[in-house]
Amino acid sequence: MYDFNCWVCFDLFTDPVTLFCQHSFCKACLEKSYKLEPYCPFCKLEFQLPLPPIDKALNKRILKLKGIDVVDSDSEEKNNGNTNNNENNNNINVVAQSPQINIKKITFDILSLPATIYAQIFLYFTTKEILGFSFVSKEFNKIINHSWIWKAKLLQDAQFFTSLEKYNYDYKKCYQIHYKNEKNSNKGASGTFKMIPFRGHTQPITAIDHIGNIMCTGSVDNTVKVWDLTAKKNNNIFTFTGHTDRITCLKQRQYSVTSGSADSSVRINDLESGIETNVFKHNSGEIKSINYNSNIEGQLITCGEKLLIWDHRRSGKESDRMLGIYGEVISAQFNTDGLFFTNTVDYLDAWDMRKQDKPLYRLPGVQWFQPTKDFIFATTASDSIIKYDIKNVPLIISATNDTVAYSKSNSVTVLDGNLNHYSTLSNHTNRVNSILIDNSKIVTGSMDNTIKVWDKRNRLYSLLGGSNMVNESDPVPLVSGCSNVRYDRTRIIGVFNHLVRLYNFNLD
Known part of the structure; x- marks a missing residue:
């Protein structure tokens, strides 16, 4: 069974060449790939130049899939070196094939749907299967080249693709680039990546976060630096110097970065203007963690010696305190469903932030924990790993x-x-x-x-x-x-x- 699309360029074969491993690619694509590494792009089996000759049988099958039936004269098989026969062999008779099903009606029905609907239909297929539809008919070829399909596919497989403007929002081209990048990151071979150092801090880095092409770092030198990851050289956009002691944690959002420090303060800086917009201060102790409640706009929860709740859009000395928390808070964080977890010396508590008088449930304290949507994974003082079902506490062994x-x-x-x-x-x-x-x-x-x-x-x-x-x-x-x-x-x-x-x- 032949595959008819090249997995290097994603397009229909041009001058297809079949390697000894039986994988086929465009001749030009193989020549470019060989310059990078002498291995089959699909199975990594080594090959050498010169390449095998063009696969004529595969070429004929591609023509048939386009609706062209290539028929050679009988003299090709009976050729005994006669020049006239060779000339006859070069003649190609095109035979129109009558479709057995009404392809135009099917594609019309699909194209009559809203673009977002038929894009969702094609998301159930793999990339290889979607490309295969282009060989069914010209109408299907129009469908699979529609930008809505590749936009949906890009969002499905590469949620944080950040070069849309660079490729003029050509989503199929963007998906090809994404596939190539994914292949590079799976190999990690020399020539498949560029290493760029970002220098600027004078002391060790203690906190890091990044969204898209913007990265924020905090350091023992008391500064928070903002970097552009797309720059060819390390490009320090802003340096925030408001803290008077080392940075202990930071949280980056789309337009701001919030940093906590050993000076007991939390500072919010705007990533567009480079201006400090707010400061919150604990009475004492270093800030151990910073969390934003995704369900309540502007709600900031900071963990120092005590756990405090702030509205980051307002400044003020006073803030709400969560009731029922016993012992020093070691760490705190949200899960994806908005439940808030606090880990103290004595307890690991789960909270609904709409009702803060008491926790939803209380578990024994742990050394480290990571909440997911349905479970909590935690390590104990004895270095054992336990798993809690959020919906059915306590310990479970479910698959x-x-x-x-x-x-x-x-x-x-x-x-x-x-x-x-x-x-x-x-x-x-x-x-x-x-x-x-x-x-x-x-x-x-x-x-x-x-x-x-x-x-x-x-x-x-x-x-x-x-x-x-x-x-x-x-x-x-x-x-x-x-x-x-x-x-x-x-x-x-x-x-x-x-x-x-x-x-x-x-x-x-």
């Missing part, structure tokens, strides 16, 4: 598709949704400092000064963070190696002492 990864040394242990052992990832040579998980990858940063990208069983590749040697001009690191990692579909960001390294897999 889900979630994945948990944790590390106590230089290896990472991966558990399935039932907290059963799935795999152990062992390739770092020193302690793991940071772990990020999405549906397909696990990204880890370590004291060995590397970032490693894994699937859920094996290492895909490593990214080097430079030398472990500390220059005399560099500040003494709080954490050796890579202290923090962040990841989106085309970029990996690592924090190394006082600088940030951006590994950008979008080479366009």
Whole structure:
């Protein structure tokens, strides 16, 4: 069974060439791919130049799919070297094929629907299946080239694609770029990414956040810096200097960045004007976490020695305090459904912020926790991992598709949704400092000064963070190696002492 679209350029084959691994591509695409690496773009089997000859049988099948039946004269098969026969073989007879079904009526019915509706219909198909519709008829080819389909597909597979203006909102082109970027980030080979360092802080970086192409960092040097990730060189847009002690946490929003400090203050700065817009102060103690309530506009919850609630649109000395919280608050955060969780020395509480007189339920205190929509994953003082069902407390052993990864040394242990052992990832040579998980990858940063990208069983590749040697001009690191990692579909960001390294897999 043939595939008729090239997985390098996404278009119909032009001069198709079939490699020894039986995968076919456009001849020009293979020549370009060979300059990058001498491997099949599909299965990674090595191949060499010169390329095999053009696959004539595949060419004929493509013509038939376009509605053209290529019929060679009988003399081609009986050719004994006669020149006249060779001339006859070059003649192509085009035979019109009468359709067995009314393709025009089907496509008319689809095109008569609102664009958003038929775009949603095609989301049930894979990209390869959608491209296959172009061979059914000219009418279907018009449908699959409609921008609404590729816009919906782009939103489905790449929610944070940020180069629409660059490609004049050509969503099919944008999806091709996204696919290429995704392939680069899965390989991590030399030549598939650019590394850009962001220097500016004079002391170790303690907090980082980013949305789209804007990144914010906080440091022991008491400053918050704002960076443009699209710049070819590190481009520091703003530096906020309002804090008088080290930055302990920050939260970036679309138009503002909120930072907490060991000076007991929380400061909000505007990312468009570069002006400080608000300041909130705790009585004492460093700010440990900052959270915004997505269900209540402007509600800011800060965690210091006490947990306080503010309206970030207003300034004032007084604020609301949550009742029923016992002991020092260690950390606090929201889950995706708007439930708020506070972890103290004694208890892990879940709150409905519309009713703050008492928690919805109370669990034993933990060392670390991560709430999701339906579950809470937590670690205890004995280094065991427990899982709570938010809708059915306490501990359960129910099956889900979630994945948990944790590390106590230089290896990472991966558990399935039932907290059963799935795999152990062992390739770092020193302690793991940071772990990020999405549906397909696990990204880890370590004291060995590397970032490693894994699937859920094996290492895909490593990214080097430079030398472990500390220059005399560099500040003494709080954490050796890579202290923090962040990841989106085309970029990996690592924090190394006082600088940030951006590994950008979008080479366009």
